[in-house]
Amino acid sequence: LAIESWTxxxxxICLIALRIYSRTLVLGSIKKLQLDDWLMVFIVFTFTGDVVxxxxxxxxxxxxMPPGAAEQLSPAGIKAAIWGSKMTLALEEFQLTTTWLVKxxxxxxxxxxxxxxxxxxxxxxxxxxxxxxxxxxxILYLAVWCHPIHEYWRVPVKYPQCASYYxxxxxxxxxxxxxxxxxxxxxxxxxIKSQLPLKRKLVLCAIFSLGVFVILTAILNRYYNFxxxxxxxxxNWYIGEAATAVYVANVPLLWPLLKILFKLDTWSSSRR
Numbered sequence: 625l626a627i628e629s630w631t632x633x634x635x636x637i638c639l640i641a642l643r644i645y646s647r648t649l650v651l652g653s654i655k656k657l658q659l660d661d662w663l664m665v666f667i668v669f670t671f672t673g674d675v676v677x678x679x680x681x682x683x684x685x686x687x688x689m690p691p692g693a694a695e696q697l698s699p700a701g702i703k704a705a706i707w708g709s710k711m712t713l714a715l716e717e718f719q720l721t722t723t724w725l726v727k728x729x730x731x732x733x734x735x736x737x738x739x740x741x742x743x744x745x746x747x748x749x750x751x752x753x754x755x756x757x758x759x760x761x762x763i764l765y766l767a768v769w770c771h772p773i774h775e776y777w778r779v780p781v782k783y784p785q786c787a788s789y790y791x792x793x794x795x796x797x798x799x800x801x802x803x804x805x806x807x808x809x810x811x812x813x814x815x816i817k818s819q820l821p822l823k824r825k826l827v828l829c830a831i832f833s834l835g836v837f838v839i840l841t842a843i844l845n846r847y848y849n850f851x852x853x854x855x856x857x858x859x860n861w862y863i864g865e866a867a868t869a870v871y872v873a874n875v876p877l878l879w880p881l882l883k884i885l886f887k888l889d890t891w892s893s894s895r896r
Contacts, residue, residue, distance in 0.1 A: 625682045625859055632867035633675045639874040640664055646881035660732035663725055667870065670722040674866050677715035678859050684708030687779045688787040690854055694780030702779050709777035709787075716765065716789065719866055720796065724758045726869040727803060733877070734810050743814060750806045757799030765792050788853070797846050804839045834872040841865040 647661050648654045686708040687694065697705060731751045738744040770776050770786035781787040812833070815825050845861035852858070 625856070625863075626679055628860060629675050629678055629863040632863055633671065636671060636867050636870040636874075637668060639871055639878075640668060642881060643874040643877045646878050649884065650880045658732070658736075660729040663729050663732070664873065667722055667725050667729075670718050670725065671866060671870060673718035674715065674722055675863060677711045677718055678863050680711040681708050681715055682856055682859050684711065686712045686787070687777065687781040688712075688854065697779070705779045706777050709779065712789075713776045715862065716792070719862060720758070720761065720765075722866050723800060723869055724754060726873045727754050727807065729873050730807060734807070737811070737814065741814075743810060746810055750803065750810065753806065754799075754803045757803060761792070761796045761799055764795055790850075793846055793849055797842060800842055801839055804835055804842070808833070808835050808839075831876050834875065838865070838869050838872055841868045 643664060644654075644657070644661060647657055651657065684704040684707050687705055688709075689705075694702070694705070728751075731747055731754065734747045735744065735751075738747050766773060769789070769791045770783060775781070775783055775786040778786065785791060812829055815829050841861060841864050845858060845865050848855070848858045848861055
């Protein structure tokens with residue numbers, strides 16, 4: 625997990641750096657970077673927290689263990705499980721924030737692309753839906769599903785929900801997957817209706833359809849959460865989901881850099 629997570633992390637950070645460089649080339653100055661670019665810079669910190677937390681959970685475990693296992697732990701084992709449980713709480717926070725910030729970056733980009741078009745209203749609607757979903761999920765996570773909050777790291781756990789996160793995972797997944805599906809429906813119709821040559825339409829559709837992989841990793845993440853309880857395999861899918869989201873949000877903005885490096889022709893004179 626350590627090798628896999630840090631490898632995925634390194635690729636993600638490189639893509640973010642390339643995105644910022646590419647955007648600087650387009651806009652003429654780093655001072656002209658737009659809100660979604662700065663949000664992506666902030667994602668570096670949440671993505672880093674995600675990877676650090678997932679490895680801490682892998683090493684220390686948590687209070688999510690088979691019945692009776694906590695009572696057999698040594699004092700050192702209990703201490704490790706408490707720390708791992710706190711890191712699980714942090715991991716979920718970093719995961720949620722990274723995922724939803726990526727949505728915000730994509731929506732801001734879609735907002736620029738649809739300015740003056742009827743699809744702009746759809747972008748606003750999806751943006752409101754995403755904001756509502758994030759706030760609701762956070763309220764339920766921190767104040768409802770496990771209360772008081774310190775029960776999240778109690779060893780042995782008093783309330784199973786505070787260890788399994790079952791209700792939280794279902795709620796977060798519903799809003800996460802549904803909003804991603806909505807977002808997929810925004811750029812594809814625009815590309816199809818554009819005046820670009822067919823070959824370029826297909827390439828752009830393929831790039832923006834990478835969001836399907838984000839949805840797939842999110843679903844697989846929950847699949848392993850629910851079908852293999854007490855197994856740490858879900859940690860691999862946690863970092864895989866976050867990394868895939870970061871990749872998908874940055875790849876579409878690398879074209880200006882690729883055009884210079886490989887001396888390719890321009891796509892069109894469309895908006896930045």
